[in-house]
Amino acid sequence: MHWDFPQPHIYPVAPQVADIDGLDHTNNAVYVRWCEQAGWSHSEALGLDLAAYRRLDRAMAIAKAEYDYLLPTSLGDDLRLGTWLCGTDGKMTMERRFQLVRVSDGATVMRGRWQLVCIEIGSGKPRRMPPEFCDAYLPAVVANS
Template identity: 65%
Template sequence: MNDTTFPVASQFAWDYPSPFLRQCTPDATHIDGLHHTNNAVYVQWCEAIGWAHSEALGLGLADYQRLDRAMAIRHAAYDYLLPSTLGEKLLLATWLIDTDEKLNMRRRFQLIRETDQAVIFRAQWDLVCIEISSGKARRMPPEFCAKYLPAVIRPVS
């Protein structure tokens, strides 16, 4: 998915250009005792869109297993800015925004409520390439570089 899938998305103030998007709508199972979307749900949505983006770029779990390599979360930061509630239409965006082209990459997330275009959540993952069989950090294989690096947005300093 990309912003052409969601015409309203072009009006939003995205943190970076060309977001990979997924629509999210909290249902009853997502709502906690405070009557808003549970924070853990946002983390699950990040995982889901991260995988969807990776698959859209041409690398899925089967590829990770075949190559004995994976991009693993080394550090995650989540900023819960505003609550969301049952039935609200939300757009979750993700980008790959930085890499050293060897081991590390950074993924960003931004969640916007469609009705008022309010940013309700931001997150960042610092990723490291690992060898799945050992869990040790290893250089990104050529297939990772070929698929991921063209998608990386380099922030302007």
């Protein structure tokens, strides 16, 4: 598979019956859900799960999300959703990217991008990333080209 960036965190997915819309392809909202699941999977792999977020009273919240739907997918397609952290100011913001690839032909079917901001969970206000976030996330950031 050709990935947009090196060493993606890979989250395997396959459309199920409930994911298929009236046009007989995967509904776009399903891709959004998969991105959320892949983002959490990556965060957990880096050592930050929901319990850590709550303990630290901090979270990386989506400030902006963009999705480019390039090709349709169908029931049972074997897909790989790659995700990366691609940018950060090292203080409050990060960027997460996504690339969904169909295994059978290697085609990229969707790309996504999130702009993330660190918030204090209790107030919802932007706050600096705690050291635990910097220690886990910053080493995982890849060069943004």
